[in-house]
Amino acid sequence: MPVREVDASDKRELNRFIRMERDLIGRHPLYVGELLDADVRKRLSGKSAFSKEMSFALFATDRARCAAIVSPLWQRAREEPKTASVGYFAAGADAADEVAELLDSAESWLGQRGMTRVIAPFNGSAVLGVAALTDAFEESPMFPMPWNPPYYEEYLTEAGYRPAYPLWYYDIDFTSDRYREASRRALADPQAEIRQIDKRRWREEVELGRELINEGFADEWEVHRFTPEDLRDVIKEAMAAKVEMLITTEKDAVRIEPDLQFPIPCYYLRLEIEILRGAADFDEAVGKICFPFGDAVVTSAPSG
Numbered sequence: 001m002p003v004r005e006v007d008a009s010d011k012r013e014l015n016r017f018i019r020m021e022r023d024l025i026g027r028h029p030l031y032v033g034e035l036l037d038a039d040v041r042k043r044l045s046g047k048s049a050f051s052k053e054m055s056f057a058l059f060a061t062d063r064a065r066c067a068a069i070v071s072p073l074w075q076r077a078r079e080e081p082k083t084a085s086v087g088y089f090a091a092g093a094d095a096a097d098e099v100a101e102l103l104d105s106a107e108s109w110l111g112q113r114g115m116t117r118v119i120a121p122f123n124g125s126a127v128l129g130v131a132a133l134t135d136a137f138e139e140s141p142m143f144p145m146p147w148n149p150p151y152y153e154e155y156l157t158e159a160g161y162r163p164a165y166p167l168w169y170y171d172i173d174f175t176s177d178r179y180r181e182a183s184r185r186a187l188a189d190p191q192a193e194i195r196q197i198d199k200r201r202w203r204e205e206v207e208l209g210r211e212l213i214n215e216g217f218a219d220e221w222e223v224h225r226f227t228p229e230d231l232r233d234v235i236k237e238a239m240a241a242k243v244e245m246l247i248t249t250e251k252d253a254v255r256i257e258p259d260l261q262f263p264i265p266c267y268y269l270r271l272e273i274e275i276l277r278g279a280a281d282f283d284e285a286v287g288k289i290c291f292p293f294g295d296a297v298v299t300s301a302p303s304g
Contacts, residue, residue, distance in 0.1 A: 003098075003105040006058035006065075008045050017058055018044070020065045021090030030140055030147040043128065044088070054124050057109050063092040064099045068106035070113060071124040084115040087123035089132075091155055099155040120161060121152075131167050132156060142169035226255055238264060 006017045018040050025031055042048040044058065044067065056069040067088040075081050086106050091099050107118060123129040131145045132152045141147050145167060173179060187194070197205050238246055246266040248256075253268035275282055 003101050024092040059105045061098040063095040064102045065090050068109045069124045082116040084110045085122035086120035089121040103159045
């Protein structure tokens with residue numbers, strides 16, 4: 001089946017592209033379709049703030065679809081300028097050959113634009129949709145992981161993709177005594193207010209959310225970003241103590257401003273763990289805890 005490139009400026013073609021997944025797998029009771037079609041349409045027509053910097057192309061066959069996406073915002077955040085994604089992936093059963101041709105077309109388009117690595121399925125932002133479900137197909141999935149049939153993973157694996165970036169989620173029993181007590185305490189606190197976002201004051205609401213997150217986690221060492229003032233205090237104490245060098249860990253070094261000048265050498269340590277006995281048992285135990293639902297996203301290098 002030949003692969004066709006969909007013209008995103010053609011409303012009829014774009015609507016058919018958006019509707020395809022619902023037509024293919026929409027009968028499953030756990031499938032939740034792209035109910036906000038208007039929002040999806042804005043993204044894929046380049047009119048959404050989410051897709052402002054993105055460049056993409058839409059591809060489809062009779063029983064499969066995907067988008068080849070280059071997201072500079074994501075690339076800058078991850079410092080991966082040669083990594084792109086294949087998103088808005090959907091396919092019907094027994095469509096392996098069509099999917100292979102579809103992905104090859106998307107990868108070729110990305111390769112022609114200098115991309116050397118592809119993440120799939122990924123819509124360019126975790127908020128817009130990420131990952132393929134690989135387990136628990138009879139359970140309602142947690143946002144942002146949509147429900148998809150088991151053969152999605154098979155199609156991607158057969159196309160040469162490999163598991164990466166595992167995601168997992170946990171259930172909370174809202175009827176439990178523990179949750180009810182925590183909820184009661186939160187609602188009883190006069191400083192806490194739970195309300196819907198006021199879209200009429202969107203910019204103010206976004207700024208409020210930013211402040212809540214930044215101030216709420218400001219004292220958490222794992223998210224605190226060292227300011228130049230913080231580091232100058234450290235350097236001042238180090239100079240007074242006449243130390244020869246400063247040493248930090250690799251994970252903390254990434255939170256230091258790259259342009260900061262140190263008057264004394266500053267090094268970071270890359271830490272590794274070597275298990276001398278029982279490594280297989282350890283890996284099995286960690287796997288059961290950290291990856292209970294399997295790997296969620298797969299990657300591959302594009303062709304072309």
